[in-house]
Amino acid sequence: MLNIQGFETIVNKTYDVPYMERTRLYYEAQGYSEPYLWAHFATTPFSALQKPLSESTVSLITTAMPDTEQGRSERKLYSSLSTPAPESMYTLGLSWHDTVTHTRDTGSFLPIEPLLVVQDEGGIGSLAPRFHSVPTAYSQRQTLEEDAPELLERLQEDQADVALLVPL
């Protein structure tokens, strides 16, 4: 006899979505025979904070693009003013779960307002004057040799002490 309660438990089971496997099967269904080769650090880098967060400039990095004519037409590294916080960002074509949710609320992926609250409370020194959009390139070479070094330069220009990457 079917245990209805048990069936509901199975259907609504909480688990970590296996994105790598899902992506592999999805691309395979599209006719791509070679699975994507994900980047991997043999040794993950780590830097301890050099000063208290309350004295630190925090920079924000997103994978959403600016909602401008250029941002909608070309994926590349962009730097935008942190304030005022943008009312919208361009997210079409990025691999977020568009069949169950939306990105109309930038607060759900771009924490400018919360960081300003924390700044006002003294939890961080300041929010950096710019936030940065990084493209989600399939090419690891592009990310490692082009976008990441350029992003680091911009973070240093902003005198950022720490950076928060909040990918969609």
Place this chain on the structure above:
Amino acid sequence: MDIIEHVGVPRYLHTDFPLGNPLGNPFDRDMQLIHTSMALELLRSASEANTIQRSPYSWDGDPGWRDDYSKVTNENRAELAQAGEARRALQSEMKKLNPRQLIPNP
């Protein structure tokens, strides 16, 4: 989580939400602030690479969302194959014009 663990990151706050809403439910400012604060606390407290923390909060939408992401079924397999053909044709054209042109994800 699987991608994070495979790639390796210095510090990671995992939030159990659909991709697109990493800070929490849309328009839930309290939750978005909580997650931002948790991320900052992780910055403070982590002492080694690959430090992972999980948020205790979950998405308030359909709990079946996890099953839905990039789902391949018998019903959509033919459509996906066609989409793949179209995408490869577009990629071929784009490469000729500008490698950085926007190519929609599948």
